[in-house]
Amino acid sequence: MTKTEKGRHRERHDPHWIEWLTGLVSAVLIAGMLGWLGWEAFTREATPPDLSITVLTTEKATTGRRVTFDIYNTATTTAAAVTVIGRLTEGDRVIEENHVVFDYVAAESKATGAILFQADPAGRTLDIRPAGYTDP
Amino acid sequence: MAGEAASARDERSEFSRFVTGLGRGVAGALFLALPMLMTMEMWYLGFYMARERLLLLLLINIPLLVLLAHRIGFEETFTWREAVRDAIIAYGIGILTSLVVLSALGLLKGGMPASELVGKVALQSVPASIGAMLGRSQLGHDDDEDSDDATETRYPAELLMMGAGALFLSLNIAPTDEMMVLAYKMTIWHAIVVTVLSIALMHGFVYAVSFTGGHELSPETPWWHAFVRFTLPGYVIALSISVFTLWIFERLGDSSAVEIMLSVIVLGFPASLGAAAARLIL
Known part of the structure; x- marks a missing residue:
């Protein structure tokens, strides 16, 4: 009291x-x-950002197809301005290429995002990968 | 006849006192909620935050206001019924003030969907209503102050006051992106330093620095008595409030435990100072 x-x-x-x-x-x-x-x-050792991507689903959106994915950062450092590039190829020919930027992917964490394609990824090769980041 | 005239005068003065209380409420709401009304993240949260979390925040605000009203109020509230009435008035002032200011700043427009309009005003009404409630105690110092009377604050009430102070400052800061950026930039060592600093400042503000409303110990009580009984629980409350506000504003996401802990400690810094300030002010 x-x-x-x-x-x-x-x-x-x-x-x-x-x-x-x-x-x-x-x-x-x-x-x-x-x-x-x-x-x-x-x-805990300080390791530079280590990014990997798991594609979750491909579904029809109002315009084109929506491909959702998880991006994991397994390292102990956060990555900022993470650019993810999605590329749709058929044989050697690139049909479509889009990118999306994540403000942050925190250390030992995951974030979720999506890339929209005009063409249908079914039957073609879809490659989604991280292209770069900055230190926060 | 004389008695009637006196009672009419009493009624008039009671009415004018009530109007003054309302005015102070509006002033308090403006003064304390304006930083949030002018924060971009708060406008966005108004339409994207999960509705069930917004509802939870709005509901939690009601008992908080009633407790604050019981403690300070627009007028001297002696009964819980009056406290509830004052809390409702404060909430009303908060909603109206948010509505007027947001409209004046061009943030509410006819073409917006109803959920966006309501969400923006509802979110801002929480800090504004707390501001309206505090307006009376902060802005009205001259008349009917009864601080000369010896009163006793029960221990749970003391902890609740700390929670209210922590919540108010957290609401100010939790929605901003800076919280997360700071946590990403900091190392764990920084977090440990911030923790120690928060606890030290909390204890220092209340006991060591002689503010009006500060606390002191009987000469025979060792300093660590108050440290264990008040400062440490206060810090745990500040951290809990930080977790709660970060969760409400969807700042935690899918981050790992260490990252969450860092952002909680960062927000815990202002929250703990808010808790300490509440013990001095309320």
Whole structure:
């Protein structure tokens, strides 16, 4: 409890046990968080962004086809302005090439996006790959 | 006859006091919510954030306002019924102020879909209503201040005040892109430093620096008593509020645990200062 007198507050000297319990639980939580972060800080190596893409679905949109994909960053560094290029080829001929830019793909995280194609990817070779990034 | 005249005068002065309270509410809403009304991310969130999360935020705002009203209010609120009435008035002021300011700034237009219009106003009404509620305690200092009376703040109320302060500052900062950018730029070492800094500043603001409304300890109480009982729980509350606001504003995404922790700690910095400020102000 806190006593308020003339605009100043004075903490009671004989607090209820629940105040100590709350304080103790909080101390354990904060120590646990700092301990975990400290452990991560020591054991985690800084690796440059490592990007990979998994194509999820191809479906019909109002204009053309929508190809959705997940982009994973398995490294411990975040990549910014990640450009992803989608290329549709038939034999040696490039039919269509589109790109999309992700503001960020966080470290050890995934992001989801889509590329729209005019032509139907069915029966053709679809290649979606990361083309570059900047450091945040 | 004289009695009637006196009661009529009382009624008039009560009415004018109520109007003054409303005016202070509008001033508070403008003063504290204007930064958010003029933040681009808040306009976008108004139409893209998940409706169930927006609804949850709007619902949580109601008990928060009632508790704040019970504590400070537009007028001296003694009963919970009056607190509920004041909370509803504050929410109303918040909605109207957001509506007027957003329209004046050209952010609400006839051609927009209804969900966008309502979403924008609803989202902004949350900080604006808290501002309206705080307007009275911050802007009205002269009359009927009763701080000379000795009052006791119960421990849960103290923690709730910290939560309200943390929520207010988090709402200001959580929607901005800077939160995520900072977390991406920081290393874990930076996060550990920010954590220690947040806790130290929180404790320092309330106990060491002698602000009006600051807290002091009895000479026989060691300093770590208050540190364990108030500052550490306060920091945990600030971090929890950070998680909540980042989740509400869909900032967590599919990030890994470490990345989430970093952004929570970054937001926890202003949130913990907000929690400390609430203990001084409220």
